[in-house]
Amino acid sequence: MSIDFATLHEKIDTPALIIEHSKLDKNIRAMQELSASAGVRLRPHLKTHKSVWITHKQLKAGASGVTVAKLSEAEVMVQAGIKDILIANQITQSRKLHRLKQIHRQIRLLLAIDHPIQIDILHPLFVQETKKLEVMIEINSGLNRCGVNPGEKLIELADRIIQSGFLTLSGIFTHAGQVYAAHDAKEVKQIGEHEGKVIEKAYNALIKKNIKVPTISVGATPTVKYSAFNAVVNEIRPGNYVFYDNIQCHLQSCHPQDCALLVLATVISQPSDSQVIIDAGSKALGLDRGAHATQLISGYGLLLNINGQIERLSEEHGIIQLAQRQKIQIGSHVAIIPNHACAVVNLYNQYYLLNTDGAYQIMPVDARGCTQ
Ligand SMILES: Cc1ncc(COP(=O)(O)O)c(C=O)c1O
DSSP states (O other): OOOOHHHHHHHSOSSEEEEEHHHHHHHHHHHHHHHHHHTOEEOOBTTTTOOHHHHHHHHHHTOOOEEESSHHHHHHHHHTTOOEEEEOSOOOOGGGHHHHHHHHHHSEEEEEEOSHHHHHHHHHHHTTOSSOEEEEEEBOSSSOSSOBOTTHHHHHHHHHHHHHSSEEEEEEEOOOGGGGGOSSHHHHHHHHHHHHHHHHHHHHHHHHTTOOOSEEEEOOTTTHHHHTTSTTOOEEOOOGGGTOOHHHHHTTSSOGGGOOEEEEEEEEEEEETTEEEESOOHHHHOSOOOSOTTSOOSSSSEESSSSEEEEEEOSSOEEEEESSOOOOOTTOEEEEEOSOHHHHHTTOSEEEEEOTTSOEEEEEOTTTTOOO
């Protein structure tokens, strides 16, 4: 059944962040099925939705634990009763370690590590703990951000962790985020397979030194359908798939009808027959147009009920160029699939969770702004 956005638009203030409930459920189910068919655990990344309610949904559907990017995101989730969290980031600011220790004492916490100095930084606060701190070594599979290459440095780091006495080496993980600059579906497949091969190489390098780690984790939404099927991989960490977005449509991870997140806006003016202005600007849609400098997505979101393109944004205005000259009713609604769901969610305090019968509920973006 198609959603009646015009009726919803009469009931709520715009710009508004809408979740189509049935699509959200479908996306959660489909990724759980993919992980089951690959025989791997699913540890979804929560930075996309930052919502306690969606986290519980993912766990109920079968996720084995969750991933966050930030300490403050982890704190929100611990408060909400989540018991198994990977912080897929290195935490090196000494003053944060007290907070980290509090989480460690309450739940199963896993922390990213990719440099021996991080062991020295963690040492003073964690050496006296009765429970060892679990760490996952980050492997670089081509994003060239954090992460060690699967060579000497990996072995040295693994040895240092094992010898530390206060850390447990629980696994290795990688994220082939360079996929967001892929030109076509073929390149996405290559990067996905490469992500699997690199983590396999790291796993084998450790095995050669008699180091067997329990968790071999990969994932980005576009890559998991390839990397999850690598023989050594046993965990995936996609995040964006709960909503999908216009960038994922361009990468052929999904179709526009799979996108569960929308921005609902209002036409505030029409300066000419070829342009309309909406009340959603960069503070409602974000400025993200994809990762590839030579192949930027044209426009700032996919328009669902107007034939045209969002050509320009100022902070509070979106400027739509219409495909044909026409009169658009000032005050009417515009439904938009955002380019990058994860970035857009962080701009809003709340979601409108919309059912197919048109009923809606307001849900908080619990970890909005949790960047510290
Ligand atoms: C370390 C890590 N793992 C997993 C993910 C999830 O990737 P995606 O948003 O493509 O699903 C991200 C995304 O930024 C990440 O940084």
